Amino acid sequence: MIRNRFQRIALGLLAGLGLLAGCADPAATPSPDATPSLDAALADGERLYRTHCMSCHGPDGTGGGELAPELAVPVPDLTTLAARHGGTYPLERVLRVIDGRDAVQAHGSRPMPVWWNVFAEEDGRPIPEEEVQRKINELAEYLRSIQVEPPAPAGP
Numbered sequence: 001m002i003r004n005r006f007q008r009i010a011l012g013l014l015a016g017l018g019l020l021a022g023c024a025d026p027a028a029t030p031s032p033d034a035t036p037s038l039d040a041a042l043a044d045g046e047r048l049y050r051t052h053c054m055s056c057h058g059p060d061g062t063g064g065g066e067l068a069p070e071l072a073v074p075v076p077d078l079t080t081l082a083a084r085h086g087g088t089y090p091l092e093r094v095l096r097v098i099d100g101r102d103a104v105q106a107h108g109s110r111p112m113p114v115w116w117n118v119f120a121e122e123d124g125r126p127i128p129e130e131e132v133q134r135k136i137n138e139l140a141e142y143l144r145s146i147q148v149e150p151p152a153p154a155g156p
């Protein structure tokens, strides 16, 4: 009996925390669809983008986010990644840049946060590696979905 009541309170607390977390991140909508699909992954990727990337890379990925003028280096256009790589989306490279851990080892610092480290911890709690990698993959897939058509080859 006591145990049940305790469980109810614990559940209530968890639900409350969930609501609070929902308030802190208005873009976060829990997906009702439990089966992972490309659409769901893209939706998660877009939500992550809006929460973590839009402030610099802009709402449509072309740059011009509100923090961009504060940075010492220009913010690249993320819709021309494929166009700038001969028409092929450079997935491996994008994953590495977002992950960011190599860059830090190589140069000590970069304007863009090291997203692996950001995603690897939430409220002081370590997040499992698979979960961190899933977020990075979803972001890379979302970026793939916003690529502009590569420019047509120059005519005669």
Ligand code: HEC
Residues within 6 Å of the ligand: 048, 049, 052, 053, 054, 055, 056, 057, 067, 071, 073, 074, 075, 076, 077, 078, 081, 094, 097, 098, 110, 111, 112, 113, 115, 139
């Ligand atoms: C504080 C501003 C800032 C935020 C926030 C930010 N970026 Fe960046 N990003 C940059 C800057 C500046 C560069 C170029 C220099 C560098 O690599 O640091 C860059 C480079 C990139 C590149 C490489 C682009 C190219 O042309 O090679 C990718 C991919 C990228 N960011 C993705 C993301 C993703 C995904 C997020 C969100 C998870 C994000 N960025 C959040 C500032 C930011």
